[in-house]
Amino acid sequence: MDNTQQVDWAALEAAAAAAMKNAYAPYSKFPVGAAALTGDGRIVSGCNVENASYGLTLCAECVLVGELQMTGGGLLRAFYCVDGEGTVLMPCGRCRQLLYEFSAPGMQLMTSRGIKTMDQVLPDAFGPEHLEETR
Ligand SMILES: O=c1ccn([C@H]2C[C@H](O)[C@@H](CO)O2)c(=O)[nH]1
């Protein structure tokens, strides 16, 4: 799958901002919303969901991947994440790995320094190809 088709970044930004409104972040008070475009043109999104046992917090990207899988699966072509002020937010390291699993080749991410690719934000990633058995 290539990734040369135009991405509607404004639509992704709006979906991420809408998702952020659903955040449950009473501990950090740092709401996050993430949205991504799938290979078949769906937009999936997620918000962070915190827990009194802080380490159990789900990043917005975790919830997004859940929606991806629950609404037909597939791979992600473009990703946009915002904080409570609507500012572009980079996925944390754990979430880069999480997203890598479901990234179409050449997946694009909006960053504060412009559009980057998955390869740029997670070089030499560990993936399913490194496991002995394929799924
Ligand atoms: O990529 C990230 C980084 C942080 N958070 C959330 C987790 C926590 O609820 C809050 C502060 O770290 O931001 C995300 O949702 N995604």
Ligand SMILES: [Zn+2]
């Ligand atoms: Zn994260």
